Amino acid sequence: MFALPKPLLGLVLFGAAAFAGAAAPPEADALRDPAMVQAGRAKFVATCAYCHGSEGDAGKHRPFRDRIDWDPALIHQVIREGRQRGSNVMPAWKDSIPDEQIWQIVAYIKSLGGQPRPQP
Numbered sequence: 001m002f003a004l005p006k007p008l009l010g011l012v013l014f015g016a017a018a019f020a021g022a023a024a025p026p027e028a029d030a031l032r033d034p035a036m037v038q039a040g041r042a043k044f045v046a047t048c049a050y051c052h053g054s055e056g057d058a059g060k061h062r063p064f065r066d067r068i069d070w071d072p073a074l075i076h077q078v079i080r081e082g083r084q085r086g087s088n089v090m091p092a093w094k095d096s097i098p099d100e101q102i103w104q105i106v107a108y109i110k111s112l113g114g115q116p117r118p119q120p
């Protein structure tokens with residue numbers, strides 16, 4: 001293995017990330033954009049609600065509305081890559097949902113944080 005000078009190595013790694021199709025994370029402000037949240041909600045209700053409920057209250061994890069300090073990058077990561085804990089399987093979506101749309105869903109999930117519980 002030949003040694004690359006550090007700056008070049010950085011370029012190669014950056015190129016690999018771009019090739020993997022990972023879009024740069026949007027700014028925090030963009031994640032609060034109502035249009036983005038709305039688009040994310042539509043996708044979430046259509047694709048995720050049968051496991052998570054339309055507002056993330058169902059499923060085998062803490063309700064999304066209780067996750068006030070949830071890091072958007074972590075939410076994005078678990079949606080992209082999926083996760084498994086015993087028999088609890090969260091599917092990976094990177095092959096079926098474009099990265100931009102995953103960020104819209106992240107915006108919707110973030111918008112739920114701190115929302116009051118729905119009345120039964």
Ligand code: HEC
Nearest residue numbers: 047048051060061062075078079083085088089090091105
């Ligand atoms: C087949 C059922 C199923 C579907 C469909 C599903 N999920 Fe999940 N999801 C799960 C399960 C089960 C877990 C908990 C995994 C674990 O225990 O680690 C989970 C976990 C998560 C988490 C992390 C929760 C936490 O507490 O860290 C997020 C975020 C999430 N899902 C988002 C989504 C989104 C967005 C979609 C739609 C694109 C989606 N899920 C579709 C079953 C599902």
